[in-house]
Amino acid sequence: MTLQLEPDIAFGMHPDFGVAAAVADDRPFLDEVLRKHHFRHSEYLDVYLLPDGTPHNTALRTVASATREFQEAGLSVAADPRIMIPPSIPTPDRVPARATQPGQHLTALTRQLHELRRAADVSEVLGEILNEHHGVVLDLEEFIDTAAAWCERLGTPNGHELGLHLRNIAHHVAFLGDQLVGAQLELAVMPDATPENAPPLAEVPLPDRQEWLRVTHTARARAAAASSPNRPANSAKHQDRAGPPRPQNPSATPSRTR
Known part of the structure; x- marks a missing residue:
């Protein structure tokens, strides 16, 4: 050779x-x-x-x-x-730019799930998309907020209306992130592992989108009582997102610099 x-x-x-x-x-x-x-x-x-x-x-x-x-x-x-490595995101004057890094693509993380057997390992992978610095959930929220600011910058009624709609979507993404944190915490405390004779994950049919699996009150309580490795329990930001949607402000622009 x-x-x-x-x-x-x-x-x-x-x-x-x-x-x-x-x-x-x-x-x-x-x-x-x-x-x-x-x-x-x-x-x-x-x-x-x-x-x-x-x-x-x-x-x-x-x-x-x-x-x-x-x-x-x-x-x-x-x-x-x-x-x-992507270029850095523009920031206002005197605000340090967030360090850029490759991150992990969702496709790669999904592929990684197929190789795991322990619930705790799945929790770690889920933590990748919830990471405060390069997680895709917060990146998606920031992207939508920035798109909303772009619409509002048009200075037209339609632009402001669409900006408000996009900011509302960003709030839903934030709520989704909080729900995923709960699922991550629940996986982290589960001692379960996939049996050796279990079929490959690729052969397990995905549930229909209309099927809602019931979560027990015990699981909800245990996840709610635990502190997140990505969002500490005493984080004001986390408390805000866990409550009602934040009031809409059409003149606000994203200030997140993470």
């Missing part, structure tokens, strides 16, 4: 121009595929670059699509893991 030390194509991050692609030689096929995926060759840098202003997620999808085409043609591809 011959090991190829130098890849045919390498993707990485340029500090000033974003995602870049470098090729091992000037084969026309490499140029053709990269141009097909909107990369353009820079004579000055001798690398391929995406157009200025390409959104981060669009760049990731482009790299994934080009990589798949190269690999299907039998070529080797290398990618710097740092291209997965």
Whole structure:
């Protein structure tokens, strides 16, 4: 077996121009595929670059699509893991920006569930999406709040109305997060484990969306009495979300910087 030390194509991050692609030689096929995926060759840098202003997620999808085409043609591809790190979210002046990190995609976490057998391990995975710093639940709430602020910035009646509607949706997401915290706590105290002869999770039919499973009062009480590893019991923010929906303020803008 011959090991190829130098890849045919390498993707990485340029500090000033974003995602870049470098090729091992000037084969026309490499140029053709990269141009097909909107990369353009820079004579000055001798690398391929995406157009200025390409959104981060669009760049990731482009790299994934080009990589798949190269690999299907039998070529080797290398990618710097740092291209997965998203850019920081803009913040007001004198407010420190939140540190960016790759986080874990929900698809990866769902796949991880298929490999677990202990309830406590499932609780840990659930904690990933509830994390105060990079959890997808709080990220979703922040995204919706920011979309609401964008609508309100239009300064039109329709914009304010849609902004209020989006903020209401954000409150529902916050409530969902609190309910998931309760489920996480309940899993954390369960000593149960999946039997060795249990069928694979992929073969277990998912319940119909209209089927509501009854939760016992004992389970509710135990989860309510426990403190969350992600949201301490004495957190004012948690207490606010556990109560009635917060009053709507059409002129408010998101100030969360996490």
